[in-house]
Amino acid sequence: MILSGHGLAIGYKDHVVGRDLDIALATGEVLALLGPNGGGKTTLLKTLLGLLAPKAGEVRLGDRALSSYASRERARLIAYVPQSHAATFAFTVETVVLMGRTAHGGLFSRPSAADHAVAGRMLERFGIAHLCERPYTEISGGERQLALLARALAQEPQFVVLDEPTASLDFGNQGRVLHEIRALAASGHGVLFTTHDPNHAMRAADRAYLLRAGALVGQGAVHAVLQREQLEALYDAAVQRIADRDGGQSAFLPG
Amino acid sequence: MVRSRSAAPGLLVAFAVLVAGLLLSFAVGRYPVSLGDLIHVIVAKLGGGAAGVPPAVEDVIWQVRGPRVLAAALVGAALAIAGTAFQGLFRNPLVSPDILGASSGAALGAVLGIYFSLDVFAIEGLAFAGGLGAVAAVYLIGAAVRARDPVLVLVLTGVVIGALLGAGVGLIKYLADPYNQLPAMTFWLLGSLAAVSALDLVRLLVPIALGTLVLVALRWRMNVMSLSEEEARALGVPTAALRIAIVAAATLVTSASVASAGIIGWVGLVVPHIARTLVGPDFARLIPAAALLGAGFLLAIDTLARTAAPVEIPLGILTAFVGTPFFIWLLTSVAKTWSVS
8 A cells, every 4th residue: 555645735724835745655664754844844744644635736545535535544544653742631551542443433432342452462562561551641751652652553554654753762762663663664564754863764764755945855765865965965964974884884973 | 451440439439429419418408307317218219108207308308409409419510521521622621611601601691681681481591592602603713713723722712702701791780770680690690509490400401411411422532632633633533523512512511500500610620620530531431420529519519508608608609719729729739630741
C-alpha cells in the first residue's frame, strides 16, 4: 500500500505554507522528514494524516483519495504519534493504549475483551506492560513516547506517522525510539517521522525528504541525500561530517 | 490480562454518600423522623405491609418530603453529570455547566417570564428555551470563528455571551415591579426546590434521562475526545459531530434543572473533581460516580437550606459557601488528578 501526496499545496486557512510537494511512502519503509523550523514539516505531516485538507493537489491512500475515507476507516490504516502529549486527565497507561482501539468499535461501544488483548500485546511489545495501571501523567517522557507508540500500533495500521518522536527524550530513550521505528518497518509498516537531527534520520530511515520554506529541496536514500553540502544548504549553517574509519558509518555535527 | 484498577471502592463511597444524603433529607426537618421509623416506612413501602408508625410520619416522608428529596437528588445528579461532560469535552477541569451560557440563558428566560407575569409552565419553558438558545448562539458564533483552537474560542464566546445575558437579567430586574416581581426573580435566580411538585419531577426526569442516556452511550468516545482535537480525529473519532451531540445533551440536562430549581452553581464544577479523585477519569465510571455524589451533595445542601434558619436559604448561596472554599482546597491539594507534568 502507498500513502502519497501529489502536487500538494499545504497550509492553514488563507495561509499557504508549502507548494508543489510530491511525496510517497510505501509500507515497509521509513521516510524521515527534515528541515528548518517553520519549513512546513508538521503541516505536511498533518496533511498526509488527513487532519488538514490540502490547499491544492491530492493525498491518496491506496487507490483512493484520502478525503474519501471515513474517519474510522482512515484510523484503521494510518496512526498518528503526536509530538508532546499534553494529557489533561490522568488516564491509566492501559486506557491510553486502549484508545488506539477506538476505530475498531462502533460509536457507542467500549473496548472488548479482544481489544484488551491487543492493547496487552502492544504494552508487552514495547516493554511497558508493568506500567499499565499507572497514570499516564506520572510516567517519564520516554515511557510516554512508548505508550503512544503502543497506542498507534493498537490501531493495527498500515502507516505510522510520528511528529518529532525523539524530541525531549534523553539519549538512551532516543536510541530506543529509533530502534522501535526500525522494528515498525521490519513488521511491514510504512513509517514517516519528522526530526531535527540528521543523525536520527541516518539511524532509522531508508529515505529522507528535505523541506525548506515549504519547498522540496532534496529526497532519496538517506546516505545519498544527507551530505554535508546538502545539510549546510538546508539549514543555512555550518555542518561537520565525522566518519568511522572501521565501520564506514558517519555522523554530522552542527557548527 | 490485568484489568484496570478497580473502581468499586470509589463507586461504593459515592453510593454511600447518596444513601447518607437520602436518609438525612428524609429524616431531618421541622417534623423530625427517627432513623428507625424511616427505615420501617421504606421497608414497608418496598416489601408491602404495614410500617407500624403513625400515619403522619408516612405523610411527611412520602407527601411532604418525597417530591423535594427526589428533585434534589435529580438536580444534583444532573448538574454533576453536565459538569463532568463539559470538563471532559473542553479538556479543562475549571469548566462548569454555566460556561456555554446555559445557566445565564435560562436565567434571562425565567426573569422575562416573571416580568411578563406568565404562568409557571411558561416561565419554565422560557428558561429552557433561553438555556438552549444561549448555547446555540455561543456555538454558532464559535463555529464562525475559524481558529486553530475551537475549544478555547467556544469557552471565550460562552463567557462573553454569558456577560451579555447577565446584563439582560440586570435590566429586567431594574425594570421589574420591586414589590411583586423582583422578590420572585431574586428567589428564583438564587435557586430553590421549595415549590417542587410531583409534576415537576416528571418534567425534570424526562430531559435529564434523555441527556444522560446520550452521554452514557458516548462514554468511551468522550474519553478519546478529552485528548487533543487532532489526536481524537487521528484515532477515528468524528469530533465535530460528537461535540455537538455532547454539548446538546449536557445543555438539555442543565436547562432542565435550571428551569425547575433555578440557578444552583458550583455543583457542576466541584462534584466532577471529587468523582475523578474517587474513580479516575474514565467516563464509564466517572459519570455514575459524579451522578451519585452530586445527588448526595445537593440532598445535604437542600436539607441545610430548609432547616438551618427559620426561613429557607437559597441553594445557590449555600453551594457557593460550601463550594468556593472546597474548590480552593482542591486546587491546592489534589491538582495532580488532572495536571500535566
